[in-house]
Structures are given as structure tokens and as C-alpha cells.
Amino acid sequence: MRERPSKDLTVSDLLRDVMGLGQAFGGDFTGAARSVQIVDSLDAISVAHPHTVLVLTESLASSGWRVEMALRSAWERAAACVVVPHSPVHEASVGALADRLGVPMFLSHENPFQVAVRVAAAIAQPEATRAALLARVAHELAALRDPMPRQIMAVLERALPQKNIYFTGPDDGVLLGHIVTDHRMESTQLLVTDEHRLTIGTLVVQTPPDSPDSTGKIEEVLELAAAAYSLWAARTRSHDERAGVRSSLLLEQLLSGDSEDYQLLSTALGWPAGGPFLMAALGLTSASQATVDPAMVFRSFWPRRPDFSPLMRYKDVWIGWYRLKGNAPIDDDLKAFSKIVGTVVNKAANTVPCSAGVSGCFSSMAGASQAILEATTAASVAVAVAGRVVLAGQMGPEQLLATLPRQAMTQPARMVLAGLLEADVDGTLLKTLACLLDVGLAPSLAAQQLGVHRNTITARLQKIKDLGYDPGDPRQRLALHLACTVLVPGI
């Protein structure tokens, strides 16, 4: 971007820094302002130098025709701008002419002489004016105390008028403001990071062509704002760490369909943006009698990475998700994520017996609801064994049956299989029956799992049938399968 000599104060600077310049017309405020002249007659403008700020006296501005002639002369003399004492009579008409000629014009309610003195002071000390700008921005940001993103953006917009400002998240999605699609606009951007140097977002200022404002000045203002954004994110996360509920509340808000402010707040909380994702649900096993807060344990092992969401409580489980890399097969990501989740539950299981479920892949947070259902279901299957991770996509009947309350069903199971248990001295027939039921009565698969010949399985199945148990009979099959699952765990 072109750098201008620092001594050139612009009309835009004046608009921002000189109080008393009211409603603006004319549109182009990029010109330099190098001198000021109080104008009490139209002939006086004919000797004005280019880039002069012309301040009309009240007597000269009392008639619309004189203001219009002054605007015309200002245009011909390449004046910086015209300051006109406010008049409700011809405000609209002279404003329309200023717009048409492209001559910046301000309607002022203040005494023209006082305005002229302030303009002269600003022109005489442009560096002081710039320093005053930074001081004012810093003061306004400090005054926010607990800065919120839109408040910070409002301070920026006041400090950098005539420019387009927006804020994007880590995935470049626009969180505040909007992008102006004009290839002539020049962009100045600044990365906003948190205390761990992880990206919160990016502040972008789009500047019209030939803007007189230097990149340096814009960056100085952006740095002040970036610090405020970091503070906002840090405070939000710190609060969430302490209370542990902010993320949970946002998740519930998202699942209930209320997406207002979701993007902005999720950025502050460090939720990975974009997608696709894999969801994990961590739950305590039924045997768990934890004496410490499970959340503290889980969080101490849960990865703190930009592609991992923070862990948050959802009903009776803890939810967290991972943004896929996008450049690897989904199966690889699924394995890697499952392994990490497995590591977490294994480490945590030493303190709080737990297990986990992992959902299938979902493309965006709009699909979070289904993913949570999958992960929590898988987790409920996994509770049978501490440290176990069940993938929702790989759940079968055996995983579901594993969730049965064994203790309560042991006695009924023995009654169902009483004849078989009596004849089965070493438990071979029971194990064979359970395995056959798990593999859909396929003798080859059962033989493979049990490490015996297929014919052995066939012979054992015949013995089982001879004892009155036919797993192929639909009337017996479910009862037999339930009884086998209860009496032969872990197959």
C-alpha cells in the first residue's frame, strides 16, 4: 500500500478528530487538508489554495445560492472540503450538489471561527493528531472494561471511518462485519491470537483505492483492537474453565436451534470451526464410584489443540469433538481419534472408571445432534468395560447385549440353559452356542473365532440340539442369546 508523507492530514482525519463537523456530504474524504480559510465572501474563494479547508461564515451561508456557488468554487479550486453552518432550509439541496460535485461538505452547528481554529490546530500538528487518535482508541477500549466483540468493532469503525472492517474466525468465516468484493480495495489484516498463540481470528480493514491513510496507522489501531479481542477470548475461556458451564450452555443452545451469537461465542471458547468432525462421549462405567470430579480428570487428559473442542458436560456424559484434517482418509482420522480417546479414558480410568463412544463423521455443527446421539449410545455400550472405546459405526448386537444388567439376569439365564449346563461339564457347549449366536449361526466363522475345525462346531451344534436347544428356532433364539451373553461375558 502506498505510504503518504505523515504531514498530510486528510479530510477523513478531520472528520474524526475535529469535533463540530456534523453531517457529511460529498463522499470523497481522502484528499489532503493542508490549510484552512474562513470565507466571508464568494470572491475570497477565488484565491484559495488547493487542499484548503473552507469554513463559510454564517452570513455567507445564509442563502442556498451562495453555498452552492461556494461549493462550485471549492470544486474548481480543488479545496479539501467546505464547512457550512447548519441551515435546515437548504440542507438537502446543497447536500445534493456536494454529492454531485464530490466536494466534501460538513454541516456544523458550531461557531465557524471556533471550527476553523480547531482545524488549523489539527493541520499544524498532524503527528499530535495521530497520537491523539491512538490515545482515544485506547481510552475507548479501556473504558469497555469487559470488552464485547461488537463494542470493539464499533470503536474501530469510529477510529477508521470510510473503511470496511470485518473479523473472521480461524476458518476464515466472517464473524463480524462483511467483506466488500471490490478488487480495488486494499486490505490490511492482523492475526488475533490467544495467550497460547493459538489463532482466535483475523481483523481485516479494507481501504478504498487511493486512501491517504497509511498502513502503519491502520495497523497501530488494529493492534489495540486485537489486544482487546484477545482479552475478550481469554476472559471467556477462563470463565468457562472455572464454571465449566459456558460451553455446555452454548452446546444446548445450538442443539435447541438457537444459533444467535453461536459463531462468535464458539470462537471465544476455542471450538474448532468448519468441519467435518468426529464426536466423542465419555461416560462413567456403572461400577464407577469416583471420589474426584470426573470433569477435572477428563479435562486434564483431553488434548488442548485447535482441532479439538473443549470437553463439556452434556446430560450424564462429557462431550468433545475433533475437526478432521481433511487431507487424510476418514478411516485414518477415525482410528487416530479413537486412539486418542482411548488414551484419555485409559488414563482417566485409573481415577474415575470410564469408557467412551465415538460417533461417525459429521460435516458441520448442524449435524451435532445426531453425532451426540451416536457417541452417547456407543458410550453406553462401552460402559461394560472400563477404558473401552466403542465406535458407533462398528456397533453390533454383541455390543448392545453387553449392556445388559448381568447380575440380575444370571439366575434366569441359568434356568433357561439348565439342561445344557448340566451336560456341559467343561463349558465347551455353552461357549460354542454363544459364539454361534453372535456370528449368525455360521459354523465357519464360529470355528475361526474359537480356533477349532468346522466339523467340530457342527458336531457340538448337533449335541446342543440333542439337548433340546435349537438356536435356529426363532422362538428360542432370543432367549438363548440373552442367556449366553449373561453367562459368557467378553466374547
Add this chain to the structure above:
Amino acid sequence: MNGQYIPAINTDNLDAFARGVRRFTTGIDEAGYQAALDWARAEVTARSVPLLRLNDLPRGSFCSLSIVGSAAALSELLPEGNEALRAIRTLERWVGTEFQGIVPLNCSGENPLISAAAAAASGKPLVDGDGCGRVLPLLEQTTFTLHGISVGPIAVATPMRDDLILDAPATRIEELIRPIVAAAGGWAIVACYPMSAEQLAMAGLPGTLSNALRSGHPDFGPDPLVSRTLCRGTISGIEYPIQSIAGQPRSSAAGTLPSAPVSILISESAEPRSHLRLEAHNEIFLALADGRVIASAPDQILILNPRTHEVINLENLTVGEPVHVAMVPAASPAWKTKQGRLLMQLSGHAVEGFYNLSEDTMNEGAP
């Protein structure tokens, strides 16, 4: 028929004459204009009015004639028909000489018609000329004044049958005459500027009445009223200064014009689609296009109906109305001299400062 000598105003050409003089006005009250035309028709039907050319005047004295006050009042308080004759006779008695002819103070609207009626009634010829070349609001705003001829003494004849002589300095005349007009019912006829034939030949604007007649009908020659089109567009706004908001005109304090200032804004309908501003105070004295002077007094700026090409009264303008803005150059270069501009200098609020503009600025938009 170019430059055809027109010897008289008579029943054959009175209507063309009336149409022609109407074209020189900034605006006209229809009822007052009709009353003046009826008056002229009644007298001219009885006796036609010879026209004297300025370079062919007989020796002797002449006077000027004008209506003062509101032309609209003329239709409400109809003339008896002897007012103009009474004013001439009164002035003749006061100056002690019989006038050889009458010259209209200006050649616009009702004045030349009433002058023709007075000439017919008195049996005097009418001088083919005037002292303005158009119409101006004050009695002393004439080329006669520019040539050092005093407006007074003046004789005033009212429809209430009052006959008065005002023998006072020219700067006092307007101030004195207004309360008299108000007391007389809103209008009066004045005979003024008693002068010699030599003075009139030097100070008068020649041929303006025959020009008006030609302008009123092609049978009498090509239209001499050359106008320059300034803009065709639509009225986008009408602004009244704070001191004189619409419907509450400023009081006619001493030294001010007898009307309220107004600004008319026009959006040009064709390229370059300029933003036009017309400033008016009794007449339109300034036209700006995008802030640039494109016409100014003493040139005459007229707002015309684009369909009929007739002048639209300022008080009848409405936002959104299509209009045609034209400029008629000043009838005499005398008006563009320093003295001419000074005489034009009016003390109304809206025009304050207008005549202080540099000559360069004012001539910028000259054709």
C-alpha cells in the same frame, strides 16, 4: 415584414400586442391582465393610438405612465377608466406643460396596455419604447434614472378618485407611495418622469412596443424576442428562507421588496442532468447550474410551461412540475454597466450580496 414600421395600436393588432407584452413578464395575474386588456380594448376601439419612434419625436415634453401596487387588485377594484387620464392631467398642471406623448414605464404585462388606454383616452401618441425593456419592481429602476432623469414629480390617480402630486427626492418616492396605494384599495396609476423629447430619445429603449407586437403575432414580423434555453427539467424543490416561510411573507419594511424571496430547485431532465437553482425575489435574479452562474439579472430569467410556452407565475409552481427555463438578454447594455447594476441593487434579504459579486463571476454565464 422584418422591421416593418407599425404606425399605431388599433383594434386590428391589440390582441397580438397584448400577447406580446405578456411574454416579457416573470409572472402575471390573469385576472389583472384581463382587466387591463379590457380597459385598453375599450379605449382603443374608440380611438387608435399612433406609435412614435424614439428617433422621430416631435419637440416638447413627454411623461411616463405606470400602474403601481398589485395588478391582482385591479380585477377586484375595477377602474373607472379615467385614472390614467387624470394622472397625466394632474402632472401636466403641476409642471405647467402639455405632454406630446406618453411612454410606458416598462413593456411587460399590464403597463403597456394601460399606457395604450391612457394614450387613446388623452388623444396623445404612444412612444414605441420604454424605460426598462422588461419589468422591474421599483419606479426608479429605469434607464431614465440611469440617464439622470428624475422620477418625480409624480402624479398619482387612485380608483377612489384621489389625485395627488408627490414632489420628493427619488429615494423617498417608493416609501411614500406604498401607504397611498394601500389606502387607495391596492392600485393606482402614476404619471412620472416628466422629460423633454431629447431626454427621452437618449434614455428610452427604442422599439420595445413594436417588438412586443411582432412577438405576439407572426403577421407583424419575425419574433424579435430571442431567448436562450437554460434548462428543461422538473421542479425538485421550493425553498423559503427562514425569515419568510411559505404562507407567511415577510412584512414590507422600508427598503425591502414587496414580496418574499424563494428558491426554486430544478432537476434537468437530459444530460448533464444538472442541479439548477433559481433565486427569486419579485423576479428571478439568478440561475445556477451545479453552482455555476448561467444567467443573472439584469437578463430576464423566465419559467415557462413546456407545452404552452407561457410564463408560469412563481406562486403557482409546484414540486414535480415539468418546466422550461429560458433567459432573455437585457434590453439595454446600460443595465450591465456599474451604474446599471447599482440601480438594480435591491435590499431584500435573499438578494443581499448578489450585486456585490465580482463582475467576472456575474459574466461567467453570459451567452
